[in-house]
Amino acid sequence: MIFAPQNDKNLYKTLVEFGYAEYGSALEMLAASKRAESSKLKIGYINHALDEYRHSALIFKVLNNELKKNNGFFEKEFKFTPQNVLTKGYVDKNGFLIEKLSLKKFVEFIYSNEFLAKQSFENLIKRINDSKSLEILNEISKDEENHAHGAQEQHEDFSTSSLNQIMGEEDRHWGFAKLFYNKAFPNSSLSAAYKRETIKNKMRMFYFKNLRFLNKIFNPIINFFILIFGGVAILLNTSSSENKNLMSINSGSVL
Amino acid sequence: MFIGISAYFHDSSVALIDAEGSLIDFKKEEYFSRVKGDKSFPRLALQEMITKHNLSDSNISKVCFYEKPLKAWLTILKYSIKNNSLSNELTRNYFKNIWKSSIIFSYDLSKYLKVSNDKVLYSDHHLSHTLSGAYYNPDLPAVSIVIDGFGDDSSSSIHHIKSLQEITNVWSSDFPNSVGLFFTAITDYLGFSINEGEYKVMGLAAYGEPVFYKSLSETIYFKDGKLSLDSTYYDFMRSTTKSYSSKLSSLFNINERESNSSLDINSPNFKAYANIAASAQKIVEEILKDIFLFANKITGESHFIFSGGVAMNSVAINKLSKLDFISKIIIPPSPGDSGAAIGAAYYGFLQSNKNCLQNPFKVNIPHMLTPGLTSLADHNEDFFLINYERIADSEEIIDVASKLISENEIIATCYKNIETGPRALGHRSMICNAHSSIAVKKLNEEIKSRSKFRPVAPVILEEHAEKYFLLSDKIYDSYFYMGAVVEVKETKSIEAVVHIDNTSRIQLCKKDHILGKILKKLELSNIFVLANTSFNISSDPIVYSKEDAYLSIERMNIKFLLTESGIYKKINSST
Numbered sequence: 001m002i003f004a005p006q007n008d009k010n011l012y013k014t015l016v017e018f019g020y021a022e023y024g025s026a027l028e029m030l031a032a033s034k035r036a037e038s039s040k041l042k043i044g045y046i047n048h049a050l051d052e053y054r055h056s057a058l059i060f061k062v063l064n065n066e067l068k069k070n071n072g073f074f075e076k077e078f079k080f081t082p083q084n085v086l087t088k089g090y091v092d093k094n095g096f097l098i099e100k101l102s103l104k105k106f107v108e109f110i111y112s113n114e115f116l117a118k119q120s121f122e123n124l125i126k127r128i129n130d131s132k133s134l135e136i137l138n139e140i141s142k143d144e145e146n147h148a149h150g151a152q153e154q155h156e157d158f159s160t161s162s163l164n165q166i167m168g169e170e171d172r173h174w175g176f177a178k179l180f181y182n183k184a185f186p187n188s189s190l191s192a193a194y195k196r197e198t199i200k201n202k203m204r205m206f207y208f209k210n211l212r213f214l215n216k217i218f219n220p221i222i223n224f225f226i227l228i229f230g231g232v233a234i235l236l237n238t239s240s241s242e243n244k245n246l247m248s249i250n251s252g253s254v255l
Numbered sequence: 256m257f258i259g260i261s262a263y264f265h266d267s268s269v270a271l272i273d274a275e276g277s278l279i280d281f282k283k284e285e286y287f288s289r290v291k292g293d294k295s296f297p298r299l300a301l302q303e304m305i306t307k308h309n310l311s312d313s314n315i316s317k318v319c320f321y322e323k324p325l326k327a328w329l330t331i332l333k334y335s336i337k338n339n340s341l342s343n344e345l346t347r348n349y350f351k352n353i354w355k356s357s358i359i360f361s362y363d364l365s366k367y368l369k370v371s372n373d374k375v376l377y378s379d380h381h382l383s384h385t386l387s388g389a390y391y392n393p394d395l396p397a398v399s400i401v402i403d404g405f406g407d408d409s410s411s412s413i414h415h416i417k418s419l420q421e422i423t424n425v426w427s428s429d430f431p432n433s434v435g436l437f438f439t440a441i442t443d444y445l446g447f448s449i450n451e452g453e454y455k456v457m458g459l460a461a462y463g464e465p466v467f468y469k470s471l472s473e474t475i476y477f478k479d480g481k482l483s484l485d486s487t488y489y490d491f492m493r494s495t496t497k498s499y500s501s502k503l504s505s506l507f508n509i510n511e512r513e514s515n516s517s518l519d520i521n522s523p524n525f526k527a528y529a530n531i532a533a534s535a536q537k538i539v540e541e542i543l544k545d546i547f548l549f550a551n552k553i554t555g556e557s558h559f560i561f562s563g564g565v566a567m568n569s570v571a572i573n574k575l576s577k578l579d580f581i582s583k584i585i586i587p588p589s590p591g592d593s594g595a596a597i598g599a600a601y602y603g604f605l606q607s608n609k610n611c612l613q614n615p616f617k618v619n620i621p622h623m624l625t626p627g628l629t630s631l632a633d634h635n636e637d638f639f640l641i642n643y644e645r646i647a648d649s650e651e652i653i654d655v656a657s658k659l660i661s662e663n664e665i666i667a668t669c670y671k672n673i674e675t676g677p678r679a680l681g682h683r684s685m686i687c688n689a690h691s692s693i694a695v696k697k698l699n700e701e702i703k704s705r706s707k708f709r710p711v712a713p714v715i716l717e718e719h720a721e722k723y724f725l726l727s728d729k730i731y732d733s734y735f736y737m738g739a740v741v742e743v744k745e746t747k748s749i750e751a752v753v754h755i756d757n758t759s760r761i762q763l764c765k766k767d768h769i770l771g772k773i774l775k776k777l778e779l780s781n782i783f784v785l786a787n788t789s790f791n792i793s794s795d796p797i798v799y800s801k802e803d804a805y806l807s808i809e810r811m812n813i814k815f816l817l818t819e820s821g822i823y824k825k826i827n828s829s830t
Contacts, residue, residue, distance in 0.1 A: 027289050033802045039638035046806050053810060064515050074515040076496060081448065082291040082794055091288075093295040222347050230336045230346070238326050238333075238408060241379060241424045246414065251376040251606055254325040254358075 011127060012063060016078055017208075018124065019059040021117070023082070024090025026052035031096035032106070056080075066128060108193035115194065116201055256314050257607070258304070259600025260297060260364070261321040261383070263357040264406075265450060265564075265592035267297040269304055272600040274316070276608070276615040278390065278626045280304055281675050283593050286799035292450060293796075295355075296363040305368065312370045317603030321595040322380035322407050324357035330408045330430055338486075339493055348495045378602040380406030380595070381563070385414045385422060386605070387598030388560035391732070392585045393618040395419070398556035400546060403563035403592070404435040411482055413550045416560070418612035419605055425553055428482040431492040434542055435564050437475045440489050440498040441535040445528055446512030449498065457570050458709045460536035461756040462520070463529030468537050470506045475538060477545040507531055519706050529708075540571045547575060557582040562598075566590035567677070569760055572739040576727040583729050588624055588676035588736040597675075620732040621765050625682055627672035636801045639816070639823050647822040652769075655822050657776035659815055660687060660785065663694040665702060666815045666822070667790050669804035670769055673797070678737045679789035680762060681714070681770040683797045685813065688777075689713050689784035695751035702811050703788055712737055713752040714762040714785040716774045723749065723784065724761055734763040749784050762787060 026049045033045035060080050067074055086093050097106055207214070238255060259270040262284075271280040285291055287299035304310060328349070335346040349356075361375065378386070384406075385399040399414040399422075410433030413426040442452045445459070474488040488506070491498040504511065509527045512518065518525065543565070551557060557580055561572070566586050575584060587594055605611055639645075647655035656666055665687045674680045685702065687694040689711075699711050713723075720726060725742040726734065733739045740758040743749070753759055764771040770785060777783070790798045790807060798804045801818070808816050808825075816823045 030289055030802065030806060033806075034800060039641055042638045042802065043641050046802060046809070049806060050809055053806075067515070074513045076514065079448070079514045080794060083293065086288075086290055086293065086295060091290070093288075094298075219342070219347065222350055223342055226336070226346055226350055229350075230332070233329055233332050234336060236329060238329055240408075242427060244424055246379050246382040246385075246422045246424055247420050247605065249379065251319075251378070251602075252373075254323055254377055255329075 011066065012075075012078060014124065014127075015059055015063040015066070017088075018120070019056050019063065019080065020085050020088050020090050022052050022056035022059060023080075024085050025113075026050075026056060027085065027091050028097050032098040035098050062128070105193075109197065112194045112197035116197060256308065256310060257316055257600045257603035258301075258310070258318045258368075259321065259383075259596040259598065259603065260301070260318065260360075261592050261594075261596035261599065262296050262360070262363075263294055263355070264327075265294055266292045267294050267300070268593040268596040269297050269300040270596040270600040271304055271308060271310075272597075272604050276601070276604050276611065278597060278600070278623070278675075280308065280627045281589075281597060282673075283796070285796035286673065289796060289803065291794060291796045296360070298363070298367050301367050310368070312374075315368075315370055315374060316607050317374050317376055318364065318368065318370055319376040319378055319599040319603035319606075320357070320360050321378055321383040321592070321599040322357060323377050324360050326407045327380065328353070328356050328358055330405070334430055334492065343493060344495050345493055376603055376606060378599050379424075381409055381412040381414070381424075381427070382422065383595040383598035383602060384562040384590070385412075385416070385560065385598065386601040387589070387594045387596075388562040388585055388587045389416060389419060390597055390601050390614075391587050391618060391620055391623065392560050393614060394558060394583075395613055396556055397558040397560050397585075398550045398554045399560040399562070400550055401563040402434050402543070402546070402561075402565040404439065405430045405433055406592075410435065411546065411563075413546070413553070415554045415556065419614070420609060420612055426480065426549070431486060431489070432475075432482045432484045434475070434482070434539060436491050436498070437484060437489070438535060438539055438565070438568075440491060440503070441531065443498045444503065444507075444511045445532060446514040446516070446518065448514070453564075454567065455706070455709060456532045457536060457568055458754070459518075459529050459532040460570070461529075461533075461754055461758075462708055463526065463531070463533030465534040465537040466530045467507060467534035471534050471538055472541070474503070474506075475542070477542045477549070480549055482542070482546070517706065518708075520708055536568075536570065539565065539568060540574050543568075543571050543575060544578065547578065547581065551580045559584045561586050562590040562594070564591045569733075569737065569739045570758070572730060572733065573727075573741065573758070576729045576739065581729060584733070586730070586733045586738045588620075588674070588678075588738070590738075591677070594676065621735045621763075621768075624676070624680055624736055625672040625674050634801045636818060636820060639801075639805060642826055643816070643823040644826055645821045646824045649820055652817060652819075652822060653772045653776050656773050656817055657780070659822075660773065660777060661780040661782060663688050663691045664815060665694065665698050665813060666817050667798075667804065667808055667811075667813045668769070668817045669790065669798055669801060670817060671819050673799055674736075676736055678712075678762075679787065679797055680736060681764070681768060681787065683790045683799070684770075684787050685790050686714070686770065686773075686785045686787050688782050689749050689752045689786040690782055692751040695786045698786060698788060702813060704793065705788075708755075710754040710760065711752050711786045711788050712760045712762055713749060714764055714770050714774070714787045715783060716771055717763045717765060719783050720761070720763055724759065734761050735765075737762045752784065752786050 029045045029049035029052060033042045036042040036045055063078060085091050097109060241249060257272040261268050266283055266285055268283040270278060273279050282300035282303060284297035284300045285293040332349045335343060339346055381401040384401040388399055395416055395418060397416045399416055401412045408429060409427040410430055411428040412424060415423045415425050438453055439449050442456050443449055445456055447455045475484045486492055488500055488503040489498060490500045509524055512528055559581060561584050567590055575581060659666055665685060667685050668681060670682045673683055685698055687698050689695060695711055699705050723745045725744055730739045737760050740760045743753050743757050743759050746753050766775055774785060792810055798807050804816060814825050
């Protein structure tokens with residue numbers, strides 16, 4: 001669900017990825033709530049989704065403030081565009097996790113990824129923990145004060161920072177997932193799921209870090225295909241519909 | 256049953272038309288995925304329809320896709336190969352993303368619905384738009400104007416509809432000469448999201464003067480029956496990330512707006528950006544006027560159907576309605592690509608009913624805005640009661656809602672079927688007393704977090720509308736779904752819902768509509784107008800399910816929620 005290139009020099013891009021990952025988690029939790037039969041579980045998933053939506057919005061606010069602080073230009077790729085949650089793969093367009101996984105696997109997934117998210121947040125906070133950023137984060141905290149939930153009370157030490165607040169809530173989500181899992185599946189072990197998700201996360205990070213290099217390999221191959229098939233495409237004649245009765249054109253044709 | 260599907264380019268959707276030719280369901284994928292503008296294959300919407308209507312190969316007559324997939328893909332690819340280099344990012348992007356394009360429609364469909372191949376049809380993109388309008392049109396012959404970004408091989412079309420079986424394409428404009436893509440480029444320049452922020456540009460235009468009109472009109476114009484766009488000013492035909500070139504920037508004396516900063520009346524450079532918006536809006540209005548006049552000349556028709564994304568420009572529609580040669584304009588409630596699924600389903604119906612030359616049913620647009628035999632009435636909403644109390648049951652809704660509104664409270668609604676078009680008309684709305692500036696300001700700026708330059712729409716009972724607004728018979732039906740703006744006659748008591756140019760994006764309603772019933776009751780309190788905005792947070796789709804409604808009232812801190820079962824109030828909230 002979440003991945004973060006921990007040593008990536010580009011903090012802005014890392015924040016963007018975090019923002020989408022949180023948004024993706026919110027959608028997964030909302031989808032889970034729609035499948036839950038008990039009212040209590042439904043509300044539990046919705047509350048989790050509420051946290052994740054808020055985290056996503058906060059992270060994009062942090063990004064905005066970090067950019068302003070460094071006089072950086074707000075690139076269009078930094079702008080939050082909901083559809084990117086699909087194109088970046090944080091939600092699979094072929095199905096939400098709750099549709100694809102058994103309840104056991106679903107909870108394992110949440111547990112593992114909330115734990116990974118917690119670790120990633122710890123690393124992220126270290127990277128922007130200078131006095132000016134904290135000042136900005138305090139302002140964001142004030143903005144969000146009205147929306148803050150009980151997690152703040154459990155993590156008073158971190159109340160100076162929105163990101164720390166997020167971390168506290170991720171901690172709580174992880175704790176809930178573990179509790180629920182142990183209750184529902186007392187004889188199972190979570191460690192295998194955690195290892196599996198850690199490997200997946202590392203592979204995603206590897207892909208993310210080497211995207212430019214991969215493009216260097218694949219672009220000439222794509223150019224070759226364009227050269228071959230592009231020539232054929234130009235020769236394909238798409239019939240004009242000018243002055244034709246559109247109700248009479250071949251309805252079975254894709255061209 | 257006839258299924259229409261629109262996907263892969265704009266917000267995807269599914270429409271269902273029955274054997275009699277009536278639209279019985281319409282769903283967008285974003286309702287279920289909760290990803291605004293979701294353009295992926297509408298698997299969730301289709302699955303919902305299959306379940307709710309027990310659809311299978313035995314009762315499905317046709318499944319119709321809204322465009323010709325290979326034609327649409329080849330149009331851009333051929334243009335890009337001819338005009339750009341081989342390594343151009345647009346060309347490469349088209350190749351790399353072929354598996355995300357409509358070419359894979361047949362494969363995607365087969366994953367969720369098993370129907371025999373001869374039942375799968377492909378309509379022409381602009382024909383789907385035309386038929387989505389024809390579905391709501393009672394009279395023929397007519398002329399259909401379709402103007403959007405582009406679809407299949409055209410960006411604009413004029414179709415002469417002599418009967419529902421004889422629709423001739425009498426004129427079209429090819430890519431990249433596109434009014435829709437021009438306006439999108441300006442939207443991009445002004446720092447708003449493409450395919451979403453166009454209506455913000457329209458609202459912003461009222462605050463500016465068209466000082467760039469002359470220079471901008473040299474970059475796109477309609478002359479001698481030809482729409483031309485100077486491609487040196489725009490980059491959408493070369494780039495996947497930027498829609499305008501540095502040459503366009505040089506026309507304006509201000510750089511593009513950074514999209515992370517909010518734009519408000521007091522923002523620096525607000526006026527300069529408003530001037531750009533006003534100029535672009537005037538260009539669109541002038542080109543539309545020219546195209547409509549041209550259509551009238553070549554077909555002799557004065558009865559128009561207008562669809563495509565540009566038909567959502569409600570300000571331009573009001574201007575068009577003042578032209579003498581136009582007798583009527585029908586705009587479908589969902590004129591964009593998602594609504595084209597209705598046209599596609601209708602195409603399937605008409606292909607199977609070749610003797611159907613006119614609309615097979617009595618068109619009554621105000622009663623056709625929330626189609627669906629299924630509603631959410633069977634959805635469990637007991638979970639509300641954990642944090643909310645029910646303060647009214649289903650029979651008390653009108654009385655209690657009216658009382659709350661008269662006390663200047665804001666109510667969110669998740670009531671029965673969702674609206675077909677992009678505008679919330681009461682079933683997925685947030686409403687308040689339009690006579691109260693405080694209530695409207697709270698709704699618009701605090702709860703919805705909208706910019707001050709964007710007005711909230713007024714809702715009024717049909718019988719009182721003439722007192723407040725200047726209505727036009729030519730576009731009367733569109734007032735029921737906020738398809739056009741109107742000039743305001745009586746501004747004083749409803750200032751909060753009147754735009755700076757003294758117009759409003761009005762919604763009329765009938766007495767039997769949920770908002771009509773509330774308004775009728777409110778007459779006793781001298782409240783005749785409600786303010787209405789869609790029930791969603793800006794980056795989210797409009798609320799669909801009960802869970803979405805709960806989540807949204809929590810996120811927006813709204814105290815009251817109206818459903819068909821009653822009205823809920825947050826426990827421990829005052830009032």
